[in-house]
Amino acid sequence: MTAPLMTPEDVTAHFTRASGDFTFARWGRPIVPVVFGVDDATLEIVKGAIEAVVSLAGHKMAETDPELGANLMVFFFRDWDELLGVPKLGEMIPDLDPLVARLKAGGATNYRAFRFDDQNAIQACFTFVCMQGAMVDQPAETIALTQAVQAILLWSDTAFATKSPLALLPEGQTILRPEIAGLIKAAYDPVLPVAADDASHALRIFARMQVHATSDTTPH
Known part of the structure; x- marks a missing residue:
């Protein structure tokens, strides 16, 4: 299952709290x-x-x-x-x-x-x-x-307020949305720090997502 594209803005939004603060931790x-x-x-x-x-x-x-x-x-x-x-x-x-x-x-x-x-x-x-x-x-x-x-991960308090991290396949199987799976995998890349409070970190996660590309290890 090919992971839909996630923009740098999408990645940033997943770690930007309702207060406007960017906070990332793994x-x-x-x-x-x-x-x-x-x-x-x-x-x-x-x-x-x-x-x-x-x-x-x-x-x-x-x-x-x-x-x-x-x-x-x-x-x-x-x-x-x-x-x-x-x-x-x-x-x-x-x-x-x-x-x-x-x-x-x-x-x-x-x-x-x-x-x-x-x-x-x-x-x-x-x-x-x-x-x-x-x-x-x-x-x-x-x-x-x-x-x-x-x-x-320490997600934003609004990260999944309007859209679940899961998806339902046509045959009825529930899986982790591929773009969220890709984000999680990239966020744990050892080249990245374990925590960050600057939104530029989202750009680094996005870059690692491109490196990892599509993964076959989406849990279900």
């Missing part, structure tokens, strides 16, 4: 996921999606993180208030109570909180998925792949 350490609130079958789907996206990026996974144990924590639940009862979560997520109140008021279905190391690379990601409303009707594979994609 993981600087191997990813160690742990998933809460799902059965064994769904656990395998979620971990499989994470492994596929990490492999696409050319990044690594590990059995444990020396500082945190697990550094990609994914929580599935049916009501935002459930987070307030998770032991020690308030120690990891600052101002958890007002955050939960804000997410409830906004009708949010998912949220991510990132931590960064001294190089500004992603050190940890806490992903929260509230299984309410339309989210309940989505296939587990779709939810898992969407969350894996959104945890692999």
